[in-house]
Amino acid sequence: MEPVIELVSTGDEVLTGLITDTNAGWLSQLLLEQGWQVRRRFTVGDDKADLIELFEQRSHHADVVIVNGGLGPTSDDISAQAMADAAGTTLELNQHWLEVMRQKYANRNRTMPKSNSKQAMLPQGAELVDNPVGTACGFAVKLNRATFFFTPGVPSELKKMMTDEILPRMRRQLGRNGRSQVRRFFLFGLSESGLSDRLDSLSWPAGIALGYRANLPTIEVKLVIDTEDAEAIANAEAQLLAEVGTHLVARNEMDFTASIGPQLADKDLMIFEDASGGRLTDTISTITREFEGHYVAGLPDEAKELAQWLQTSARPLTLAIGAQGSQGTPIALKTQAACMVQTLQMHFRDPLSQRRLLAFAALDMLRRHLVGETVMIDYDILPCSERVTLPA
Template sequence: MLIEIICTGDEVLTGKIVNTNFSYMAQKLEDVGLSVRWGTTVGDDRDTLLAAFLHAGERADAVIVNGGLGPTVDDLSQEIAARAAGVELVLSEEWLTTMEAFFQRRSRVMSPNNKKQAMLPATAEILDNPIGTACGFAMDIGKARFFFTPGVPRELRRMLEEQIIPRLLARGGAPSAIRLKRFHSYGLGESHVDALLQGVEELVPDGSAKLGFRAHYPQIETKVTVRGADEADIERKLAPVSAEVRKRLGNFILAEDDDTLEGMILKAL
């Protein structure tokens, strides 16, 4: 599957804020075996956004758009998505009701301009955002399925994990179960670890195990992503790979999964 991420906003384009949303999305997708082919950053300009959406709709299979779902005049994602798809913007009574309840629970009055966040392209599928007012949505533009997400990091992260990744995996015909196993090693360079682990993926003959590395000095994170029909299938495939990684890296492995070097040192004290 060819995936593109489009990040919007003048503040991102000009470097006034660091685009941590892109790195988070790309890493999360990589963790489940979905690689990003293109990353695009676009400012708050209608013509530029339209061109970016149309181009992505021609070359990608799936596109994640981040930002531009707020209530202000420079939040343009819904408007430009509708133009790119050739459909009208319509008021989503469902999302308007959801927003009104959101404000009522917090004893706040909803501003009139928040109604803009309930204006969606006519063909949009709502992606729930239980912790904010920005309505995520999915729709087709060109040959690609587009997923529009909030710029607020915590809202994006929840929507990505709960709403978008499952849809992407289903769209790509991926197995229903995926697991990421991580090994944290110290004292070996990335190229050395790569050489030591040559052929480990072949312990799973159907190609459903993938090895990856991430260097964050002075440690190397070795990632094993395994796909399977169910959790039992995952366990069967992951066991020999994990055992072989431990065997080859030996005492250079200091921690696994969410454990850290610092945490292991504290446990040893």
């Protein structure tokens, strides 16, 4: 039976939307990658009675509850007190953590404020969870069926503690993981409905399920695997790639730096862009510094004109995004052999989304060239109105 894992996000700022709760999404994805799917998520404000009621209630239904937030030194940080009250116990000073905090301040030539002592007050019997980044330690408490893990709201602290401290404890309690593995595939150019049409009607091996996450400009597909059958896993991956292989841009992590960065190190790459507003230059700069970028207003807005312009105005390896015209926006890749241009139509009204998609489409052309794939393909989300190939 799969363990029941739940998340609790605390704080008035999170509840009212003043702060976007990115921690909960990150936690859900992290746990899914380990093979555990979160069953429920709750958001509660800075009300002690509400927290006590929720902790007591979930202690009878969940195996693990991860509580995020409310461990700071101010009066509205009440997670520890609420847990103590729910467990029918009191807070007690953890002398070890008090000394750790004092040393952290001393290392910065500062005196620890008295209010920080509150962060060393933990429910009686709680197990301390180390926080090497900040002053808010985490802690674990067993109540009825559930083990509660309390974590600070600062994302960098949460991520470090989850990876180094809490995941090992969960593996010991629940088994190494809930499923054997999760394989991730990042796709570009397909719509969610188009992807659903391709995949959902297929028959998948027992113990293997699909998961989707749209994050413009890519869509992430997961194979969530609950089987040890190596042949079934291989067949499922082969079936997935047979349907979407031409749109696959990365596996496991969406990281162009690792996949094409080394191949660009010795290339004399030049970039021109108009309609993308500098987005392509910004993106390439995170991958490699071996390029020259130009944001130029007034580039051609037709495919053949852009190709001809590049024939006389560019280096052997050049990416270009032209101006937006009546037929769409031309995107070109010039290599030593040819100049290839495709005019893509944009149906997104948001200017930022338009720039991101145009830049990613250009980057995809470059990636395809570097790895030896077909440079110009059909995209569901960016219909092509014209393609032109001219000699370099």
